[in-house]
Amino acid sequence: MIKIDNITKSFGEKVVLNGVSGVFEKGKPNLLIGASGTGKSVLLKCIVGLVTPDKGEVFYDNRPFYASDRDVKTDIRREMGMLFQGGALFDSKTVEQNVMFPLDVLTKMPLDEKLDRVNFCLKRVSLENSNKKMPSEISGGMKKRVGIARAIVNNPNYLFCDEPNSGLDPQTSVLIDELIQDISEEFDITTIVVTHDMNSVMGIGEKILFIYKGQNLWVGTKNDITHSGVQELDDFIFANKVMRSLRQQE
Ligand SMILES: Nc1ncnc2c1ncn2[C@@H]1O[C@H](COP(=O)(O)OP(=O)(O)OP(=O)(O)O)[C@@H](O)[C@H]1O
Numbered sequence: 001m002i003k004i005d006n007i008t009k010s011f012g013e014k015v016v017l018n019g020v021s022g023v024f025e026k027g028k029p030n031l032l033i034g035a036s037g038t039g040k041s042v043l044l045k046c047i048v049g050l051v052t053p054d055k056g057e058v059f060y061d062n063r064p065f066y067a068s069d070r071d072v073k074t075d076i077r078r079e080m081g082m083l084f085q086g087g088a089l090f091d092s093k094t095v096e097q098n099v100m101f102p103l104d105v106l107t108k109m110p111l112d113e114k115l116d117r118v119n120f121c122l123k124r125v126s127l128e129n130s131n132k133k134m135p136s137e138i139s140g141g142m143k144k145r146v147g148i149a150r151a152i153v154n155n156p157n158y159l160f161c162d163e164p165n166s167g168l169d170p171q172t173s174v175l176i177d178e179l180i181q182d183i184s185e186e187f188d189i190t191t192i193v194v195t196h197d198m199n200s201v202m203g204i205g206e207k208i209l210f211i212y213k214g215q216n217l218w219v220g221t222k223n224d225i226t227h228s229g230v231q232e233l234d235d236f237i238f239a240n241k242v243m244r245s246l247r248q249q250e
Pocket of ligand 1: 011016034035036037038039040041042043196
């Protein structure tokens with residue numbers, strides 16, 4: 001479980017996050033949604049420690065991140081897996097080398113153990129025969145799956161996904177969403193997904209935080225998102241044509 005408390009961040013005069021608090025639950029994907037430029041990526045960066053907030057704290061299973069010393073921060077960082085936008089694979093490394101990379105950097109595991117772990121993760125994302133392929137030889141959806149395998153290779157307790165569906169067709173997006181959901185449940189990971197894809201929201205939105213102008217304006221699930229009574233949330237979700245037609249049918 002990750003808890004954020006009063007996260008505040010400005011860049012110069014511009015207040016980007018204005019006291020965001022919330023809880024991200026274990027064993028499921030927690031979605032951060034909101035319009036473009038509303039502060040989702042900055043919030044994710046504050047949570048993982050890539051951007052230091054001006055105020056506020058992030059608790060990883062009750063361990064405060066910012067108030068802790070370097071050793072505890074390093075421990076917490078080791079428990080994180082990240083799926084970057086666009087996959088961010090190393091073009092000059094094979095699929096196997098890409099997935100093994102976090103183990104090379106973060107562990108002293110012997111090679112045969114690392115290979116076992118890589119093969120387990122590649123199998124989990126249905127890419128068992130792609131070890132020696134180069135990123136240029138595989139599709140966008142496969143690249144995302146390699147990214148997921150790499151994100152989970154070190155057995156993370158926390159998984160962060162920034163726009164995991166960007167650049168994917170709707171069918172592949174659903175597969176990636178479901179994979180993220182299944183993996184979160186199976187390995188009991190606290191997963192945070194930044195998205196503005198309404199298909200993802202309605203597909204895997206078991207816990208959703210709606211960010212609006214640097215504040216957490218609403219928390220709920222896909223089952224109550226269309227009846228929130230929050231105008232700003234309605235404006236966001238019903239900007240989508242499919243969602244608008246669903247509302248008209250109600
Ligand atoms: N390093 C920075 N320096 C100055 N301003 C920044 C910096 N990073 C982000 N911002 C500003 O913070 C605001 C929020 O950006 P952020 O990337 O978090 O939005 P977002 O909700 O993730 O948008 P999108 O959905 O388009 O990715 C934007 O106005 C952006 O220009």
